[in-house]
Amino acid sequence: MMAPPTSGSASIATALLTMLIASNVTSAAEGLLLNPEVIERLVRHGPWPPKLVNDASNRISGRPKGIAFGEKLFFDRRLSIDKSVSCADCHQPARGWTDGRRIAKGLAVGIRNTMPVVNTRFNRWFGWDGSNDNLWAQSMRAILAPNEMGANGHHVAEVLAADLVLRKEYADLFGEPISPKRAETILVNIGKALASFQETLVSARTKFDTFRDALERGDWEVAARYPRRARRGAAIFVGRGKCNVCHSGPMFTSGEFHDAGMPYFVRPGQVDAGRFSGITRLKASRWNLASRWNDDPTKRGAWASRQVMKLHRNFGEFKIPSLRNLTRTDPYMHNGSIATLHDVVRHYSEIDTERLHGDGERLLRPLRLSPPEINDLVAFLRTLSEHDE
Amino acid sequence: MRTVSSCLVGGLVAIAGFATTYASTIACDFPKPWSRLKPVTHPTLPGALLTKPTKITVGEPFSINVRICAPPTTGNFDRWTIEATMPAHRHGMNYRPVVQRRDSEEIEATGLVFHMPGHWQIDLAAYRGDEPMRWALDVHVK
Numbered sequence: 001m002m003a004p005p006t007s008g009s010a011s012i013a014t015a016l017l018t019m020l021i022a023s024n025v026t027s028a029a030e031g032l033l034l035n036p037e038v039i040e041r042l043v044r045h046g047p048w049p050p051k052l053v054n055d056a057s058n059r060i061s062g063r064p065k066g067i068a069f070g071e072k073l074f075f076d077r078r079l080s081i082d083k084s085v086s087c088a089d090c091h092q093p094a095r096g097w098t099d100g101r102r103i104a105k106g107l108a109v110g111i112r113n114t115m116p117v118v119n120t121r122f123n124r125w126f127g128w129d130g131s132n133d134n135l136w137a138q139s140m141r142a143i144l145a146p147n148e149m150g151a152n153g154h155h156v157a158e159v160l161a162a163d164l165v166l167r168k169e170y171a172d173l174f175g176e177p178i179s180p181k182r183a184e185t186i187l188v189n190i191g192k193a194l195a196s197f198q199e200t201l202v203s204a205r206t207k208f209d210t211f212r213d214a215l216e217r218g219d220w221e222v223a224a225r226y227p228r229r230a231r232r233g234a235a236i237f238v239g240r241g242k243c244n245v246c247h248s249g250p251m252f253t254s255g256e257f258h259d260a261g262m263p264y265f266v267r268p269g270q271v272d273a274g275r276f277s278g279i280t281r282l283k284a285s286r287w288n289l290a291s292r293w294n295d296d297p298t299k300r301g302a303w304a305s306r307q308v309m310k311l312h313r314n315f316g317e318f319k320i321p322s323l324r325n326l327t328r329t330d331p332y333m334h335n336g337s338i339a340t341l342h343d344v345v346r347h348y349s350e351i352d353t354e355r356l357h358g359d360g361e362r363l364l365r366p367l368r369l370s371p372p373e374i375n376d377l378v379a380f381l382r383t384l385s386e387h388d389e
Numbered sequence: 390m391r392t393v394s395s396c397l398v399g400g401l402v403a404i405a406g407f408a409t410t411y412a413s414t415i416a417c418d419f420p421k422p423w424s425r426l427k428p429v430t431h432p433t434l435p436g437a438l439l440t441k442p443t444k445i446t447v448g449e450p451f452s453i454n455v456r457i458c459a460p461p462t463t464g465n466f467d468r469w470t471i472e473a474t475m476p477a478h479r480h481g482m483n484y485r486p487v488v489q490r491r492d493s494e495e496i497e498a499t500g501l502v503f504h505m506p507g508h509w510q511i512d513l514a515a516y517r518g519d520e521p522m523r524w525a526l527d528v529h530v531k
Contacts, residue, residue, distance in 0.1 A: 044506075044531065245505050254448050256483055256504045303450065307484040307500040363478045 032223055033231050039215050041238035046212040046250050049202050050122060056296035057134050057289055058192045060173060061199060069169050070197030073190060078159045080107065080149035087142060087149075087194065091117045096328030096387075097201065102336030106148035111266045113336035116329050119322060121199040124255050124304055128318045128334045129278025133305045134294075135198060136191035137287040143187070153183030156190055188293050203325045204386040208234075211383070226383070232373075233380025241348075241367055241377065252323035252384060257314065261351050261364065262333050264316040274334070275317040279310040327385040341378045349374060417458040426455075426513065426524035433522050434458050438511070445530050447506050450484075452499040455513060459494055466515035466522075471498045473511045473528075503530050 034042070060066030073079060077086040085106045091097045097116040099105075104114040112128050120126065126138035142148045143156065160166045161178045171177050174189050211226035211234075238244045248254050257275040264272045282305055287293050290302040318334040332338045338347060349369040356364060369377065419425060419437035426436040436457040445451050453471070469488045474481045486498040503509050509528045514521040 040531075245507065248447055248506060254504045256448075303500050304484065307487060309483060309485050311483075313480070363480070 032220065032226075033228070034215075034235060038235050038238055041244060042212055042234055043216045044249065045244070045252060046209055046216070048205055048209045048212075048250050050250050052121070052202070055121070055135065055195070055199065056298075057294045057301060058136050058195055059295040060192055060196050063173075063196065065169070065173055066193055066196040067200055068197075069166075069173055070193035070195065072166070072169075073194055074197055076159075078163075079143055079151060079156060079190075081151045081155055082107065085149050087117075087139070090114045090142075090148070094328075096325055098329045100330070102331050104148070106142075106145070107150045108147040110145075110147045111270075111272055112334050113331065115319075115321070116325065117198050118201045118203050118325055119251060121202070122251055125257075125278075125319065127278065129274050129281070130257060130319060131278040131281040132285065132287075133282060133289050133301065134287075135195035136188065136293075137285060139194035139198070140187055140191035140287060143190070153187035154180060157183050157186045160186065160190075188287065191287075206324070206386055207383040208380075227379060229376050229379040230383045231380075233376035233378070236369070236373060236377050237380055241369075243348075245363070246320045247323050253320045256320060257317040258320050258363075259313070259317050259356050260333070261347070261353075261355050262318070262335060262337065263355075266335075271316075272334070273315050275319075276310065276315040279308060279314060282308070283310075323381060323384050325385045325387070327382055327387050341381055342374060345369065345374045345377050345381075419456070423456070424526055426526050429512075429523035429525050430521065433524065436513075436524055438513075438526055440528075445503055445528065447530055448502065448504055450500055450502050452497060453486075453501060453511070454491070454495060454497050456495045457515065465490070465493055466517055468516050469496055469498075470514045470516075471501075471511065473501060473503065473509050475505060475507055475509055477508060478505070503528070506530050 054062035074087045074091075077083050077089070079086065090099045090104050090106060091114065092099055097118050098114045102113060104110045104112060115128065120135055120138075123135070124133065126132040126135060127141070132138040132141060143151050157178055157180055160170055161180075167178050170186075170189070173193070176182070176185075178186065207226060207230070211223055211230075214220070214222035214226075236243075237247075246254055246256075246258055257278075264274060266272050282288060285291070288302070288305045289296075289299060290305055294302065321332075326332070326341060330339060330341075332341070332344050338344050348364070349367045351364055351366050353365060417435045422443045423437040423439045426438055428435075434457050436455060439454045439456075441452045441454070455469075455471075457466075471486045471488060472481055482502060483504060484500050484502050486501050488496055488498045490496050501511075507530065509530060511526045511528060513524045513526075516522075
């Protein structure tokens, strides 16, 4: 007859079992070419999508009638001064909500690449220079910009007044009729309708998100289905590349601004000051979150515009773009000067730090990736897109 | 007479020392999750800092409460500056915190944002006139 186990032997057995389980986990993770630290960093890029919260600054955010009205306006060329350009002409659905051009062209050619309007609801700052702190003001900006739609509040009011259906929908939604005396109010309300539609544009879950969720719950079998090349690329992204320092979180962007070694000269005699001028415009804007047009009585979002500092290093800084859905938004960078994802990765691999002007900042340095490593990193980036083509 | 005055002086010094020690012991008890500040200038009063929320999320605003152990006779500081930098990258925050006094020994700063993961150093300075007293705290954000 066997003696009953003592407390000492039970402890040893428990410890042995724990070690066996841990080693199985470690070896499973190692089989994925990832160590626990890399896994922990990858898990921080989710979950996707984040919780959807209505915009308190926009009283029609999340309202179906507002969304439908905004969608109609998004595709309506009558909003531009000569009725030739709509929001959708630059933000084309089939093109990842961009236009495929190096530099945006509305009524005239601008100075920057078109940013996609997908996932904008998660932004704190809008545009390459962050000159707006809310989506409805950013939508108004495009209506007013001379090289985009070149319009004004009076024009928008006339367009709505002349269309029986739009006039009625506006009155139902905002509780007041169209009046030429209320041009600014109408312009802001149109901005809010456009914003409420754009908030619905959230990119779908991707191969990476499935992989990331599997890592979080320790489902190594599902995680192993993620392509091996992309796994190697993921390890570079959060490891040696340190790309996650700027391209952080579920959106793969901190939402802030940085100098990525791209020239900010537009043409002889003209520079694009980026965030530096963006902050100036932001603080002077009639429509920022500190203004009376913010429907949130607490104005809780206004702190950022009040407290953001205009620094010397902001000159030539541009928004760190999200890396989601890149496969249809080429060309890349604020000036559209880089054609392919391979070229973007090569840019960072060979970056000339002498061209950076970050006031002594030491962040970017050339990665010196081999061609296979570049391919792996691009393979990873492609898995962040719902269209992994 | 010399003996009496020496005794009086000695007694007063002892009482002052006891009062300071007593006050320091009571006011400088900082339970978790308060973090003790590292003095940068010397001499410096002991202090501690509390972040709200206690776990800082990259890119999200947070506030800090700072409490300094100041004997009652010391008085308030005229002003505070609060900054944070990433020593490895050599850059600071993008937002200027707003500092408010809560009481004679505690201030609150709102609107701090660590926009990158990694090692940040919070630098605090409290001024009486032009003379600063400085502290620092290292924070690692994932």
